[in-house]
Amino acid sequence: MRIKVLGSGAGGGFPQWNCNCANCRAVRAGTPGFMARTQSSLAVSANGEDWLLLNASPDLRQQISATPELAPSSDNGLRASPIKAVALTNGDVDHVAGLLNMREAQPFSLYAAGRVLDALGANPIFTILQTQLVPRIELRMDETVAVSGAGLDLGLAIRAFPVPGKIALYLENANAPNFGTSAGDTLGLEIIETETGESFFYIPGCAKLDGPLTERLRGASLVFFDGTLFHENEMIEQGLLGKTGSRMGHINVSGEDGSIAAFEPLDVKRKIYVHINNSNPLLNEFSSEYATAQSAGWEIGEDGMEVDL
Ligand code: MLT
Ligand code: MN
Ligand code: ZN
Numbered sequence: 001m002r003i004k005v006l007g008s009g010a011g012g013g014f015p016q017w018n019c020n021c022a023n024c025r026a027v028r029a030g031t032p033g034f035m036a037r038t039q040s041s042l043a044v045s046a047n048g049e050d051w052l053l054l055n056a057s058p059d060l061r062q063q064i065s066a067t068p069e070l071a072p073s074s075d076n077g078l079r080a081s082p083i084k085a086v087a088l089t090n091g092d093v094d095h096v097a098g099l100l101n102m103r104e105a106q107p108f109s110l111y112a113a114g115r116v117l118d119a120l121g122a123n124p125i126f127t128i129l130q131t132q133l134v135p136r137i138e139l140r141m142d143e144t145v146a147v148s149g150a151g152l153d154l155g156l157a158i159r160a161f162p163v164p165g166k167i168a169l170y171l172e173n174a175n176a177p178n179f180g181t182s183a184g185d186t187l188g189l190e191i192i193e194t195e196t197g198e199s200f201f202y203i204p205g206c207a208k209l210d211g212p213l214t215e216r217l218r219g220a221s222l223v224f225f226d227g228t229l230f231h232e233n234e235m236i237e238q239g240l241l242g243k244t245g246s247r248m249g250h251i252n253v254s255g256e257d258g259s260i261a262a263f264e265p266l267d268v269k270r271k272i273y274v275h276i277n278n279s280n281p282l283l284n285e286f287s288s289e290y291a292t293a294q295s296a297g298w299e300i301g302e303d304g305m306e307v308d309l
Contacts, residue, residue: 001156001193001309002045003200003222006053006063008301009037010228010277011094013059021238023283033285037303038063039094040204040275042224043070043083046155046193052147053086054189054202056098064101066304081106084149087139087158088112089187090205091119091168103128109149111158113184114138119171141184146194159190159199161216164207166249186249188213198309200224204275207249209262220268222309224301227273230254230280230289238279253282253293260296274301 007013014037015024027034039057051070057063064070064083072080085108088095096116102108110129112120117136120126139145139160147154165186166172166179173180188203200222206213217223228250235241245252252258253273263271273293276282281289282300290300 001191001196001198001200002048003307003309004043004067004069005224005272005274005301005303005305005307006041006043006067007038007057007059008274008276008303008305009039010275011039011092012278013037013039014276014278014283016278019240019278021240021279023280024278026284033287034283035285035302037276037283041095041098042202042274043067044156044191045069046195049082050084050149050152050154051082052149052154052156052191053083054191055088055095055204056086056102057094058097060098060101063303079104079106081108083108084152084154085109085111085147087147087160087189088116089189089202090165090185091116091171092205093168093170095204096120099126099129102134105130105133107133107150109135109137109147111137111139111145111147113160113187115182115184119168139187144192155194157192157194159192160187161190162186163188163203163205163213164210164249165205166207181249188216190216193309200309205249206251207246208251208257209259214262214266217263217268218266220266222270222272222307223263223268224272224274225259225263226250227253227259227276227280227282227301229277230282234279234281235277240279253280254289260293260298264296270299270307271297272299272301272305272307276301
């Protein structure tokens with residue numbers, strides 16, 4: 001199974017278009033140790049030819065252009081794409097807006113939780129993906145579903161499961177508990193290669209490692225995990241946005257309740273941070289925070305990174 005990190009940044013990417021924080025200024029200036037990152041997405045293939053996208057970011061067009069494997073092959077006719085399916089972890093803008101780049105009457109399958117399909121269904125702009133060509137398939141919790149698209153079996157399966165998180169920002173209800181979040185608004189995905197049974201986890205948004213998630217991840221070969229913020233308060237401290245990580249539905253990397261500590265006893269063979277926000281000190285390769293994460297066994301995701309499993 002081949003896995004490519006198309007985008008390792010969080011919503012807004014790195015640098016973010018309207019941001020003058022220290023990290024965004026440094027990457028714009030070409031400062032050593034800083035690398036630009038597009039928004040949150042992976043691509044997976046069992047045969048190296050047909051690909052499943054995990055999330056469709058607003059930067060998808062740029063990501064496809066940067067990834068030769070995702071270009072139409074010249075022997076495939078006038079209109080073609082190796083992208084045969086897309087699976088979504090939630091309805092956030094940084095994970096669904098790229099679907100609009102996938103118009104032009106190209107068949108593929110779209111997999112998402114029922115509530116996310118409802119949100120897409122309620123927004124007429126997504127009718128640009130006609131359901132005859134782009135069937136919308138509900139991911140039911142803890143069921144393993146074989147991935148197919150455009151009439152092909154991709155040799156992959158998805159097992160989706162709910163993780164602690166938050167409803168998409170544009171659907172928040174200020175008067176409801178946890179802003180109207182229900183189970184299934186934020187998913188983790190286990191992607192399984194049918195032939196070998198090998199699997200990995202993709203969890204770009206997660207508020208907490210609760211008991212069930214901890215048990216699920218124990219001993220895993222590979223986990224791509226929410227690296228949005230290093231510190232709970234970093235956006236407030238940098239004067240960027242008056243929100244904590246918890247308010248945004250993201251666990252922090254550091255601290256007693258952070259992901260480094262939570263993964264420590266889990267014996268995960270390879271763990272990679274993705275969905276890294278532009279405020280995060282992990283974006284500076286020479287920072288002490290980067291060294292801390294590395295010495296705890298974490299890799300910091302980069303665009304174009306490839307993992308073979
Ligand atoms: C998030 O990850 O918290 C969201 O992408 C935020 C947003 O929608 O901007
Ligand atoms: Mn996001
Ligand atoms: Zn910034």
